[in-house]
Amino acid sequence: MEILIAGAAGVLAVVILVAGIVSLRSERVEGVETRLERYASSEYGALLEEFEESVSPEDEQSAIAKRLDEMLAGRGFAENWRRQLARADLKLTVAEYLALHIISGFGAAVVGTMLFKSPVIGAVTGIAGLFFPRFYVSFKQGQRLRRFESQLPDTLSLWVNALRSGYAVLQAMEAIADEAPEPTASEFRRVVLENQLGIPLDVALEHLYERMPSEDLDLVNTAVNIQREVGGNLAEILESIGHTIRDRIQLKGEIRVLTSQGRATGWLISLLPIALTIFLYLVSPSYMSNLVENRMCGWPLLGCGLGLIGTGAAIIQKIVKIDY
Numbered sequence: 001m002e003i004l005i006a007g008a009a010g011v012l013a014v015v016i017l018v019a020g021i022v023s024l025r026s027e028r029v030e031g032v033e034t035r036l037e038r039y040a041s042s043e044y045g046a047l048l049e050e051f052e053e054s055v056s057p058e059d060e061q062s063a064i065a066k067r068l069d070e071m072l073a074g075r076g077f078a079e080n081w082r083r084q085l086a087r088a089d090l091k092l093t094v095a096e097y098l099a100l101h102i103i104s105g106f107g108a109a110v111v112g113t114m115l116f117k118s119p120v121i122g123a124v125t126g127i128a129g130l131f132f133p134r135f136y137v138s139f140k141q142g143q144r145l146r147r148f149e150s151q152l153p154d155t156l157s158l159w160v161n162a163l164r165s166g167y168a169v170l171q172a173m174e175a176i177a178d179e180a181p182e183p184t185a186s187e188f189r190r191v192v193l194e195n196q197l198g199i200p201l202d203v204a205l206e207h208l209y210e211r212m213p214s215e216d217l218d219l220v221n222t223a224v225n226i227q228r229e230v231g232g233n234l235a236e237i238l239e240s241i242g243h244t245i246r247d248r249i250q251l252k253g254e255i256r257v258l259t260s261q262g263r264a265t266g267w268l269i270s271l272l273p274i275a276l277t278i279f280l281y282l283v284s285p286s287y288m289s290n291l292v293e294n295r296m297c298g299w300p301l302l303g304c305g306l307g308l309i310g311t312g313a314a315i316i317q318k319i320v321k322i323d324y
Contacts (some may be wrong), residue, residue, distance in 0.1 A: 086211055088140035089183060097133065105130040116281070118293070144183050148212050150249060151184045156220070156242035163235040169224065170195060187212060201228070216245045259320040266316030270309050 078094045085092050092100070108129025113122030155176055162172035170192065177189035187208055194204040205221045219241055227234040281288040291298040 083210065084137050084141060087144065087213075088137045089144055089186075090137065090140065097137075100133045101130050104132045108132065116292075121292070145212060145214060148183050148187065149214050149216060151181060152214070152216055152220075153242050153246045153249065155180055155184050155188075156238050156245070160235045160239045160242070163238070169228075169234065170201065216241075216248065219244075255322050259322065262316065262320035266313055266320065269316070270313040273305065273309060 081094050081097055085094075085097060105126045106129075109122045109126030112125025113119060116122070158176055158179060159172050162175045163169070167175065173188050173192050177185050177192055179185075180188065190211075191201075191204045191208050194207060195201050199207075202221075202225050205224060209217055209221055220238065223237045223241060224234065226232070227237065277288070277291075281292060291301065
C-alpha cells in the first residue's frame with residue numbers, strides 16, 4: 001500500500017511537471033522579429049529594432065519573465081540556450097527554459113523521495129532532473145536536423161526547377177518556403193524575411209546554417225555565395241550537389257543499419273544494471289538497504305558502478321560511431 005501511495009504521488013508530480021511544460025510552451029509564441037534578433041549581428045540591430053516597433057507583439061510577457069530575460073541577456077549561457085531553443089524550434093525564452101529546469105529538478109526530487117523514502121535519493125534524482133530539459137532539447141534538435149537533412153535533396157530539386165523556370169534565387173527560396181514540408185519551409189521563410197528586411201542574402205544564409213548546422217547545407221551556402229560573386233550556372237551546381245547529398249544520405253542510412261546492433265547493445269548493457277537495482281530495491285528493500293543506505297561501503301560501490309557503467313557506455317558509443 002505504501003508503495004502504491006508513493007507511486008501515485010510520483011505520478012502526480014510528473015503530471016504537475018508536464019503541466020508546467022505545456023503552460024510554458026503555450027504561454028507565448030515568439031514573433032518573427034524576436035527570432036530574427038537572435039541571429040542578426042549588431043550591424044543590423046537598428047533595422048530590426050525599427051521593425052519591432054512597427055509590428056505589434058502577439059501577447060505580452062509577464063513582468064517577471066521580462067525581468068529575468070533582461071537579467072540573463074548578454075550572458076554566454078543565455079546565448080547558447082537561445083541558439084539551442086531556436087534549433088529545436090521550441091517557443092521558449094531563456095527565462096522560461098530556466099524555470100523549466102527548476103520545475104523538472106523539483107519534480108524529479110519529489111518523485112525520488114516519495115518512491116525511495118530517502119532524501120539522499122531524492123537529491124540525486126533532483127540533480128538528474130535538472131538535465132531532463134537539456135536532454136529533451138537535444139533530442140528535438142537532432143530530430144529536426146535529421147528531418148531537414150533528409151528533405152534537403154528534394155529541396156534542391158525544387159530549387160533547381162524554379163531556377164530553370166526563370167525564377168531568381170530569392171524567388172526560388174520563396175517557392176521552397178511555400179511548397180516544401182516542415183522544417184524546411186519555415187527555415188527558408190526566415191531567410192526570405194531577413195532578406196526583405198535588408199539583411200544580405202549571404203548573412204541570412206549564415207543565420208540559416210547557425211540554426212541548422214549541417215555539412216550539406218554549408219556546401220549549398222558556399223555554392224550560392226560563390227555563384228553570386230563570380231557567376232555561373234547555379235542550377236547545375238545545385239543539381240550536382242543534390243546528387244552528392246543523396247548518395248551521402250544513403251551511405252549514412254547503411255552505416256546506421258550496420259551499427260544499430262552495437263548501439264542497442266550499448267544501451268541495454270548500460271541501463272540493465274540500473275533498472276535491476278531499482279527493481280530489487282522496490283521489491284525487497286531490506287535486501288538492498290545495505291547497498292543504498294550504507295554510506296561507508298554501499299555508496300562508494302554505487303559510485304564505482306555508475307562510473308564504470310558510464311565509461312563502458314561511452315566506449316561503446318565511440319566504437320559504433322563512424323565518421324563519414
